[in-house]
Each structure stands twice: as C-alpha cells, then as structure tokens.
Amino acid sequence: MTISDSPRRFLPMADHVRGKRSAVTCQYKCANACIGPECNQSGNEHFRDVASAAMSRRALLGLGAAAAVTVAVGGLRSGAPVSAAGAVGSGAAFGVSTPPQLPFSAIAPVANTVDRFTVPTGYAWKPIIRWGDPLFSSAPAFDFDNQTAQAQVQQFGYNCDYLDIIADNGGKTGVLVNNHEYVNPNIMFEPTTDAAELERRGEIYKMAQGFAVVEIERKRKRTPWSYVVDGRRNRRLTVESEFAMTGPAAGSDLLKTDADPTGRLVKGTLGNCAGGTTPWGTILSGEENFNGYFAWAADTDGQKRYQSSASTSTSTGWPAYDERFNAHNPDYVNEPNRFGWIVEIDPEDPTSTPRKHTAMGRMKHEGANVIVGEDGRVVAYMGDDERNDYLYKFVSKNRFLPGSSKKTRAKNMTLLEEGDLYVAKFTGDSPAAEITGTGAMPADGAFDGSGEWLPLTQNGVSVVSGMTTEEVLVYTRLAADKVGATMMDRPEDVEPNPKTGKVYVALTNNSRRGSTSTVDEANPITGNRYGHVVELTETAGQSGTTFGWSILLLCGDPESVDYAYFAGFPKDQVSPISCPDNVAFDSKGNLWISTDGAPSTIGRNDGLFLVPLEGSERGHVQQFLSVPVDAETCGPVIHDQEGMVFVAVQHPGEDGTVAAPTSYFPDFGSADPGDFGSGPRPSVVQVYRD
Template sequence: MNEQFEIIEDRDDIPSNPTNNPRVADLINARLTRRGFFKGLMATSAVAGAGIVTTGMARAQDASTLTFKSIPQKIAKSHTVADGYDANILIRHGDKVVADAPAYVPGAVDAAAQVKQFGYNNDFIGYLPLPAGSNNSDHGLLCINHEYTNAELMWPSLKDPMGASKEQAQHEIAAHGHSVLEIKKTDGKWQVVDGSQYARRISALETEMVITGPAAGHDRLKTSTDQTGTRVIGTLNNCAGGKTPWGTILIAEENFNGYFGGDIAKTNEERNYKRLGIEPDSWYSWVNHFDRFNVEKEPNEPNKFGWMVELDPYDPSSTPKKRTALGRFKHEGATVFLNKDNSVVAYSGDDQRFDYLYKFIASKKYNPNDRAANMDILEDGTLHVAKFNDDGTVNWMPIIHGEGPLTAENGFDSRADVLIETRRAADLLGATKMDRPEDVEPNPVNGKVYVMLTNNSKRKEPNIANPRVKNIHGHVLELTPPGGMGKDADHTASTFEWDIFLLGGNPANTDDKSVYHPGAESWVSCPDNLAIDHKGRLWIATDGAPKSDIPDGMHATDVEGAGRALTKFFFACPEGAEMCGPEFTPDGKTLFVAVQHPADGSTYDAPSTRWPDFADGVPPRPSVLAITKQDGGEIAG
C-alpha cells in the first residue's frame, strides 16, 4: 500500500465505538467450547489443531463439489484464473460509458470527460437481465460502484492526494459514484453495448438525489444549498451493494467520513460526527476547494451521507433515492432476502472495527404482480441490530424511537434522530461489537446468512477462536434463522442461531489457529465481498491479503456436506489489487469480478504493475472482468 493509503487505513483503523458492549471475540471464545460448534465439519478434521491437512479421507478431490483445480497463491503483475477458464477485461477506468464520452487519455485532468466515462475503483457489481423480469443470462445490465480514487495513480508527479488541485479534485469527485452498462454475450464473449439507452454515469459531482424516509426533511439535513433537507448532490464511497426482487440496485455509502474536514466542535453535531470518525483533517484535497466538504462552512452536509441509495437501472431518467429507514452508518452493502410471506428483509454490516451487524424488515410486503407498488418498499420499516449470545443464539433488537433508552433523555427527540445516529442508538441497546462486518449475504439455497468479518487489528486480548493479539485474517460467521431450509427460513424472526463457518489465517503459522476443512486447498485472509452461486456455494473475495504476501482474490467452498469449509483458490488479483464485486449470471455460466486499485502502494510515475494494458505511459486501471468456462459450461461445474 502507498503511504497515503496507509495513513487513510490507519485512520479508519481507529475504532470510534466508546462502549463496553460485548465483543464478538469474547462470545466466540465461549461458543468454541460448546457442543455442535463447527457443525458439519468432519469429525476427523481436528478443528482444535487449526491446520489444513491434505491426507486421508478428507482429500479435496473426494469432498468438494467444485470442479476446478486451485491456482497458486502467488503475487504477480497480472491476474490469474483457474485452468479451463477465460478472464476477459470488460471495461476499464476511463472507458466510454455514455454515447458521447470521449476516449480515455492517460494522465488527463478532465472532470467533464470523467462524468461520461467509467469511474475509478470499481467495487460492487449487480447483473440485471434484459428484458426486465427475465432470467436472460446472455443480455443484461451491469451496475457497478466506484468506491474511491487513488490520485497518486491517476496523475504524474502527485505523491500526496491532499496536494491535488481544484481541477484534479473535481475529476476525483466525478470518478466517484456508479456506472450502468448494457452488456451482451456474442459468440461466447461479453461486450459493452455502445450507445445503449440504459447507459448512465451517476457521479458525486452532479447527480441529484432525493432523501426519503423518516429522516427526510429533518433540520439536521438542511444546508445552505438545500433548505428542504430532502436533496443532495451525489453519493460517496460506494462499496458493496445489493439487488431487490423488484429489479432495483442498492449501493452503499461506506467511509464517507474521510471526505469531510474541519473542526466538528464548531458544529451542533460534535457527538454524532465523533462517533462516525470525522476528523479535522480530510483524506482528500476536496475540503480545500469546495465548501460542502468543510463542516465549519456546511455543518450538516455529512448527515446527507452514510445511507443506502436505491437506483432503478431500467429507467435512466429516474432519480436515485437515499433510503434513511435503513439507518446511517458505514454501510458495506445491503443484501435483500424475500421471506416466505413476501416480507422484505435487508442485511447490512457497519464496516469498522467494533461496530455492528444490522437487519431491516420493511413495513410493506412485496407484490410479485405490481412492480410500481414495490418501488418504495424501502421507504419504511424497522431496523434491528444484532446481539450475539454465548449459547449460540443471536437476538435482533429493534431500533425504535421511544423504546428503551432511545428517548429524548438520551438525545433522541424523534425517529429521525435515531436513524441519523444509528451507531449511538445501537450502542445504548447493547449490540455486540464485531470485527469489521463486511458483506452479509443470505443464502437462498440453505436459508442461512453468511457474515464476512474481515479483520480487527485493534484487538488486544487473544481468545480461542483467534488466538493472536491481532485478528489480522478475519473469519466467517454462519447465522441460521428458524423455520427450515431455503425459502422456508423465517428471516423476520427475532432470534437466530449462530456458528463460525471458518477462521482465516495461514495454517503454516501455528499462531494463526486457522480453521478450515482438513482438505482445504487455499487459505483465506481478510474475507470481504461474497457471492453465492445457484448451488448455494460461497465465493469469497478478499481485501488485505497482500499484507500476508499472498494475493487478494477469489476463494470458493461448499457450505454443506463433505466439502463444507473446504476452500479452493479460483482467481488471483494483480499486484496491489483488491478483489471485489463477484456476481453470477442466473445460469451460473459467467462470473463478473471487479479488480480495484491495482499497483496500490506505488505511483503513476513508477507503478508496480501496468495492469491491464501493460503499455508504456498507461497507468494501472481498475477494471471489471467476465470469467467464463472455455467449454461453455457452468462455473465450477
């Protein structure tokens, strides 16, 4: 990682949770000793030994349903994919999105061009078939988040992003947001449809959005440019996301705090902003050039960020909506499960060390026969926060104004106040402090929920589950709702069961105490994003593994049967890059992946890799790839 990014990571690594709420590490420690822990792993796996072995009855070739052979976990200048597969570049930073977009010019500073071109650092990917409502796997819309910028990799002679000029800052702002592409598979290869009616760039520079739900119009959201408290320009730090049954996309606003600067003590939001990690010094130069990012000049502007944004990609003229009912925090994403009674449930992690896991249940139910009636389902509902218990249960505690501690006596005068300060409300309810919740995905095949906990380098006490001073490798939790398998599972229930699916780390390092299936072919560090194929298998993307001298990339594993927690390594990112956005087509024959910040830790003038172009004078470019099997079959068989 480059020096500036290390600084940013260190800032975000500072927990802002001041409570003494129970930590998930303590609960894992207690849970480990209970009967049934790691249920489903073979009795011969010797989980207490916490190592990968490849001998005996648990050999990978006998247990896993995944048909590919693992690739080496080796850092290289380019990407690598399993034998028998092609991984083709679909689109790169700066490529054309809308019809009149100019060609990409390396090193150019041009915000007007960037708002028409593919943005920077592609993260979440969502595939929606065309026509709408079909299961077409050869023609559809690809919806892609642009999380943040690496200015030092975008322009020559710039080592410190805080030194970016006003023109460069405008270009960076334009590079944030989202892209909607129409894509089509022709002769076995995916291509972007040029001049598509659906093509759209949503940017933090000029795209107006509507703020909806209980917090809309509140005084704490009013600014000098919006006296209604219902409008905002753009969206920031869009990390993971989700899709809805009615064909919209949800995009998360994660580390929005880093874009703002100034003295929070000079605002009426000091307690709120401190809990979210807003500091006097911004991570970007924007605060030097634009008043909206200076809390001393626009004290309420940060309250317009930290929400989930809903977007209708089938209607390029539609206005994106920030859904305040889902709460305000550092959303990693929001993944939706349609319950058996047509209730709509959305899961979200607050991606910071010692913060929380959430579940939202919409007030209205889904109508499969009326898309228009579903478009505002996320306008209202009840947000819940998780409290894990050492008996293997997890309680979903409703976050409701006026109930328990969420009253005026504690500074919550309205429902809007509770949602604007979701973190503090969850603090008071006694939610369990987690090790950086990343992606949270309900599995439609077995009905369970999988939680990626990427790491927690600030933990100071060892425990059995992670017997190291710092949990640098993370782990995966498995939550089981009552009611049965698949669609019979009741995700609206207030009590689930929980277990650990795997503990990350290097089995060659005994201090890691990693736990996998004994036939595992790969080891996982920093699980982040997640996809679930139509067979219910997990595809785990990692972010942070380069710290361990292995590449970030894509691991896959079964969740049931003999291959449970038997990880295999399918795709390796190029040097310095993070694996993001895994998304399958409905037929399972294409896996889209996003590779962001290649060459992180270097500069435009001396990049560690020039992936994917490998051309002199062309910097590394975040890109999306389409992975297909060479024989045209399903990914992993």
C-alpha cells in the same frame, strides 16, 4: 496533507502492518480509520450500566454544539488462458465440491509481488470495461495525459466495487452495474502543488466516483460479454448527481444545510462500497467511508461517532474550494449527515432520481442484501464496516408483491422507505474462561451460540430511550451503542443464502481486538489480523428477532496460523485465505468469498474462493482466481450454470506512482515505467471456460 504529498511520508506503518491494508489504501479509501482513537467508545460490555446514568438526549448527541458551529510484471495479456502454477496440497483436482458447470482445480496462492491475473487451468479472462472507457460516443477515448471532468463524467469511473451482471430475457443483452468507491491521486496524476491544477483535478475526482450502469451484449449465451457505447440504459452517477431522501428522517433538521433547507435533496454519493440487487431488480449501494471527504469538526458526540478526530483537509482537496465539504462551517455542519445511507438505483430508467433510505439507518454501510421473508416482508442485512461496530437488519413494513408489471415494481420500490431497524447482540454458549483469545476451541468443540435482534425502531418509531426517531436514524451508531449491541470485527458483506436462508457475515479483521474491545465467543481472536466468517440461522423466521450462530471459518494460512479453522475440514487440504470481504452464492448454494488484505497479512495476492457449505466438503476452501499486485477482489458474481465468474478488480498498483507503477493491469502492454497507457486501470473482469 496536499494531494502531492507522498503516501509513505505521513503514515505510521506499524499500525497498518497489524491490520490488513497498505498505507496508501488506508489513506484514500477509509481516511486512516485504523489509526487514532476508536469511534466506538461505548464499552458495550458494560454500557447498560453507563446508560443508566442521567444523560439528556441533547448531551448524548451534542446537538447544541453542532448547531453552533517495484515488482515482477507478468507478461500475460488479457483474454489468454492462464494455468495455475500448481494446485494446493497434493495437486489433485477438487472436482467433487465444485459446481457442475464450473469445475476447476484450485490454483496455487500467488505471491504478493506478482503482477498477474491468475485463473484455473481451462479458463480464460478478459476485461469487460476499464477505468476511462467511454460510455457515450460523445466521450473521448481515455487519455491519461489529458483527463478532464467533462470526459470522466461520460467514461467508466475509477475504483470498482459492488458489481452485478443482469442478463435480459434471451441472455444476449443485459446490464452491468458497478460502484466506484474512491480515487488514488498518486497513480492518476503526476505530483503538483499548483492550487488551480489541484482544484481542476478535484473536479475530475468528483466525476470518477459514484456509480455506473452500462449495457452489455454478446453473440450467444455462455460466451463473453462486451459493453455497449450509447446503450439506452448507460448512466453515470457522481458526486454532483441529485439524490432524494426517503423515510422518517427525510426533511429532518439534522439533514438541512444552507444549500438544501428542505433536508430532502442531496447532491452526490460518496464511498460507494458493496451493495445488493433487490428482488424487484433495483440496485442497492452502501455509502461507506464518507467521513474522509470532509473537513471534520468532530466536536459533538454525533460527529465523533463517525470520525473520532478533527480534520481540516482531505486527499481530494474539496474542502479548500467547495464549502459543502467543510463541516466546520455552521451552514454545512449537517452535510456529512446526508451521507452514510443505503442508496437505491433503478438501472432500467436512466432518468430516475436515485434515493437514500433513512429508515435503514446511517452508518459506514458496506452494503445491503435483501431476501423476502416467510411473511412476505423483505429483510435487508447490513454490516457497518469499522473496527468494533455492528451488524444490522431492516424489516419492511409492507409486503413484497410478486410479478413484473410496472405497477407492481413501482410498489415494491417503496418497500425500503418504511420498516423496523435492528442491531445484533451475540451470546456465546461456552463459559467465558474458555474463550482465551488464542483460537483454542471451547470444550463443546465450536464457537457458537444464540443471538437477539435488538430493536432501534418499531412501527417506524424510535424505541431507544432518550432519542427521537430522526436521531436514531441519523446517529444510528449512538442508538446501537445505547441498546448494548455486540462489537464485531469489522462486519463487511452480509448476505442471506438464497437456497437456505442462512446468513453469512464476512468479518474482515480487527487487529485491536483484546485491547480496545474484549474477546468474546463471536469474536474469539486477540489481535484478529486474518478475519473470520460467521454463519447465522434465523430461529423465528427471516423477520424474527432471534437467531443461532456459529463460526464457519477462522481465516489464515494454516501452515503458520495454528488456530485457523475451516468448519472442521482438514487444514492441509485448503487454500490459505485472509481478510474475507465480499460474499456471493452460486446456483447450488455454495459460498464464494473475495478477499481484501491477503498481501499484507499472509503475503499473497487477494483472490476469490469457493467454500462448500454442505456434506463432507463443508469448509473446503478452494482458490478460484488471484488478482494482480496491490489489488483487491470485489463484487463477485457467480453464473456457474454458464461457466462464468465476474469480479471487479479494485486499486491495482495502489502503492505505485505515475513515474514508478507497480502494476500494468489489465493490458500488460509494456514494462516501460513511462508508458502509463498500459495500466494500471481498475476494471471489471469476466472469467469463462476456455
């Protein structure tokens, strides 16, 4: 496919309808991971038997071969208070369970044809920063008709995902950090087939992705933020920025290319999805769908486990003119191995070199979230966001040092370079005959059980038979297959609750559950279109190897999904929710969930939802906001003590074109299809009490 091709010409829509996304999002975001053969062919329900067969390490990895080779437009302007069209159920305010400084009545679900950013009565919203806004005075103002790579590298990047708002002491200044996951050529440029122009645009795409650090300021606490041009900490990281590899696989032959014979310095970061903020103040970013940027050979087990089929082109067009994105070339066959890592970035030092931590394993990382364990070691929880892939955690070798001195912080910044990597195996406590795939509860009244963290490395060394430490870390999926991990329904964000230590796993969906993987008590729905949320309790401490678990939510619209379950809370009193993606917590320990897929599954725009976890309100899902048409809600940040919520609005108007936009977010300045200056522009939005 060339960039000028229509996204609707080449995708079998039925496969996407069964899933959660539009065909356009699938093409540009995850390279159609939901179409074609499964990456996970382990059949882990019987893999221990398979693994017992004679299998050489070289045959498993295939290293020998590798070496050889149109909608309603809401006329609402940003910043204007927007009332909900009515509350869920009886319309009564659900004030009992909302945080004291963030009271709200749940908004009514918004139809997936409505181009509007909707917040509760009594709240207003305003963008902090939009795609193309200049970070430096040397950058031009955004001009859709005159985009250049030189301008974009100094401007805020494209699709926003992971977000944090970190206030400095005093609360009047701070820093905004944000991932830029991917681009959509269809709504960035008019169609063309000119090769030179496609290459020019390809360089813009490189600068539009990656990461942004932006200083912010305000007049006083509890008021909206503005971003600062020429802020001391302002920075863009892109596909051309330099990253250093750390950990046991740094310098491995599996990471060496013609351009980097050391295997220690990588140019760029790709597919940056969710992330996390560490206790020492750095930012973690997960490299997720990196495979979609390469012409892919898929001629070894190692490659096939990350993309099952070969390809010769990408939506960015990079392989046509940049040889490092052509993995068919023997000189660059290892280039994809240099992506799929957890990246650590220091937002305080714009001159620092960001690092990719090999000790944490290589996969399609949604993100990583860190908590300090009872023994002082830090624990990072990670999801591998693909159908039938796994849940992981990393436990550091060394212990966290409290304090904020430069020396202490520098020591803590090495914690993710050494440690042990684990993958989760779930076991249900009900007879298999009671797990029918229909969502019917087993006899004990809950989907729950126990689990074990299976080691992949211990003391920094491989414990997987037939695989070296470097192989375990570079081909982590193969190692997890081999030890018999539980295939999950797309584990996306995985976060420990800072109040309780319990871990919450957002499982977005798996429309092929029951066909390419069997149902089990942790993944109990055949053709799981709506997703679910698992609550996990470590039983031997945060750094231990056993846990208990239960399903908190089985998502869906309770009016049409019989099995929908909300921790036992009455179904007729909740907001319908589908495809949980990112999670966050407020100061009281309540769970907040952002969604990605409601438009194609329950016919509603995606949004942000509050879910209390304790007492009589446990499971009471309440919708706080709704994003515009075609958009995904990303990176929620909850500052409830200030009465503020922040979200990244990704891919608004994704299904449109330049000639026929489907969204005008965030400016809503014109309904004239020819006036692209009014939107759509991915943006970071703040919601505050009006």
